[in-house]
Amino acid sequence: MLDNAGITNTTTQLQINVILNAFCLVCSLVGTYFIDRLGRKPTAMISITSLTIFLFMVGALTKSYGTNSTNTSGIYATVAMIFLFQGSYSFGWTPLLYVYPPEVLNYSIRANGMGVMQLALNGTALMAVFAFPFALVAIGWKTYLINAAWDALEVPFVWWYWVETAGKTLEEIDELLDGVKHSTAPDVEKVIRGEVGRDELSLEKADEEQDLKE
Ligand SMILES: *[C@@H]1O[C@H](CO)[C@@H](O)[C@H](O)[C@H]1NC(C)=O
Numbered sequence: 001m002l003d004n005a006g007i008t009n010t011t012t013q014l015q016i017n018v019i020l021n022a023f024c025l026v027c028s029l030v031g032t033y034f035i036d037r038l039g040r041k042p043t044a045m046i047s048i049t050s051l052t053i054f055l056f057m058v059g060a061l062t063k064s065y066g067t068n069s070t071n072t073s074g075i076y077a078t079v080a081m082i083f084l085f086q087g088s089y090s091f092g093w094t095p096l097l098y099v100y101p102p103e104v105l106n107y108s109i110r111a112n113g114m115g116v117m118q119l120a121l122n123g124t125a126l127m128a129v130f131a132f133p134f135a136l137v138a139i140g141w142k143t144y145l146i147n148a149a150w151d152a153l154e155v156p157f158v159w160w161y162w163v164e165t166a167g168k169t170l171e172e173i174d175e176l177l178d179g180v181k182h183s184t185a186p187d188v189e190k191v192i193r194g195e196v197g198r199d200e201l202s203l204e205k206a207d208e209e210q211d212l213k214e
Contacts (some may be wrong), residue, residue: 001058001082001136002016002079002082003067003136004062004066004067004136004140004141005058005061005062005065005066005075005078005079005082006065006066006067006069006074006075006078007075007079016079020082020083020086023083023086023087024086024087024089024090024094025090027086027087027088027090027091027094028090028091028094028095030091031043031047031090031091031092031094031095031096032094032095034091035095035096035099035166036166036167038166039164039166039167040096040099040100040103040162040164040165040166041158041159041162041163041164043091043092043095043096044092044093044096044100044158044162045155045158045159046088046091046092047088047089047091047092047093047096048092048151048154048155048158049155050084050088050091051085051088051089051092051151052148052151052152052154052155054081054084054085054088055085055144055147055148055151056144056145056148057081057084057085058078058081058082058085058144059141059142059143059144059145059148060141061074061077061078061081062078062140062141062144063140063141065077065078066078066140066141067140097121100165101113101114101117102114103165103170103173104163104165104173104177106174106177106178107170107174107182163176163177167188167189168188168189169185169187169188171183171185172187172188172189
């Protein structure tokens, strides 16, 4: 990406990459905080919308000020957009990739589902790592536009299909997706609001103890 942006000095590339990774760490920590505060879905929407816009900007700026340009302002702008793009990704996707799938997969398919998810994720990453350098050499800045167009499709997908899971127990999420509650544990929200009292909780426990004795 930096080669295409017009930064070919390897030391400069290394410095930018070190700072970029540190920046992404901070963004993902902030995102980790927000997936509980804002919820999974809004965080994903913010992340995808902004990363799509920034990736289109990377493409446009690479086209205008890439490879053969000497306009340093333009090259800096491209680097800034790469930072904003990667930061937007880290804000949403870095935490969500590991929080959301195990929440929406129900108990019986959780382990296998995570296996399939990791296979798909790493398979796609493998493809991208090998294919993108060739794509960048062959069609340059257009690679970004194709990628960003795909990201744009994810916005309505998340909007329509994602179910908010923040603040719910796995049993409550199960009920949300299945329509059936497979557990007798009281809902967390009800306990917090005081609708299910300690008495009720301890009564259930007392009943169980009584049953055991009998
Ligand atoms: C870089 O490009 C912009 C937009 O075309 C222009 O305003 C600016 O003067 C250029 N800077 C240099 C150093 O050529």
